[in-house]
Amino acid sequence: MEVCAQSEWILGNCVHELEGSVIPSHFKRLTPIGPILPSSTLQRASAKDNLSTTSLWTEEDSCLQWLDAQKPKSVLYVSLGSIAIVDKDQFHELALALEAAKLAILWVVRDDLTGEKGTQLPEGFLERTQERMKIVSWSPQVLVLSHSAIGGFLTHCGWNSSMEALSMGIPLLLWPQFADQYINADTLAKWGVGLKMTDARRKPVGREIITAQVGKLMLEQEGEVVRARAMEVRHLMLKAVEEGGSSFNNLQAFVSWMKALPA
Structure with a gap:
């Protein structure tokens, strides 16, 4: 915070139209320039050649062909x-909840998701769900979120993931796991772009709760309201980074300031 107080500029991956009421009172030097995403992402590009990745995990592109179907x-x-x-x-409760949801699901199951090498699914799970579920160890997330088949995102509420999803107009099921993710979840719920998995931080969350919340997001009117709001936020974000938009102008002001610095 001391460094921030001494800084001339603090550039933030946020949007003035969403957080402008908070920034002046808490972070006077913060300048919103978000969403910080490739232009092809904001245009919902679907071709892999148009998007790059910074992921440290090996992405499984096979899920894109599955989504096409x-x-x-x-x-x-x-x-x-x-x-x-x-x-x-908790992992087993989540697995059984997703099985009970009876929906098409793309699930990222990291090899170390449960803290040990080789995450174990419930016995017989793959056989029971193979017709409607695709499981990968890691996905090309931006490409996934830009795909027309995606109707919702059960997320840990990491800020990058949240910005990627909202830039595509994807409604969220909010399940923060630690640190700032709880604050992010509260913010996203306040914006109306996501439903909380639960208001409590207690764990594990039972399969009945997970299945019910998945159903609300994907199948019920409550989810439709959230989906409509997510699309509103997408358009707001797009406008912010267009020429003349708030984030565009803020970035231009920063560039001009940099150019004016003595050599």
Whole structure:
């Protein structure tokens, strides 16, 4: 915070239209220039050649072909990020909840998701769900979120993932795991772009709760309201980075300031 107080500029991956009421009172030097994403992402590009990746995990592109065979907005994408560790009991509750949801699901199951090498699914799970579920160890997330088949995102509420999803107009099921993710979840719920898995931080979350919340997001009117709001936020974000938009102008002002510095 001391460094921030001494800085001339603090550039943030946020959007003035969403957070402008908070920034002046808490972070006077913060300048929103978000969403910080490739232009091809914001245009919902689908060709892999148009998008680059900074992922440290090996991405499994096979999920994109699987998505091609699914109906529009029918798939729930599930990913808890690259760091979070889920204990075995919670992992099994999540697996059985997704099985009970009876939806098309793309699920990212990292090899170390439960803290040990080789995450173990419930016995017989793959055989029971193979017709409607695709499981990968890691996905090309931006390409996944830009795919027309994606209808919702069960997320850990990491900020990068949240910005990627909202830039595509994808509604969220909010399940923070640690650190700032709880604050992010509160913010996203306040914006109306996501439903909380639960208001409590207690773990594990039972399969009945998970299945019910998945159903709300993907199948019920409550989810439709969130989906409509997510699309509103997408358009707001696009406008912010267009020429003349708030983030565009802020970045231009920073560049001009940099150019004016003495050599």
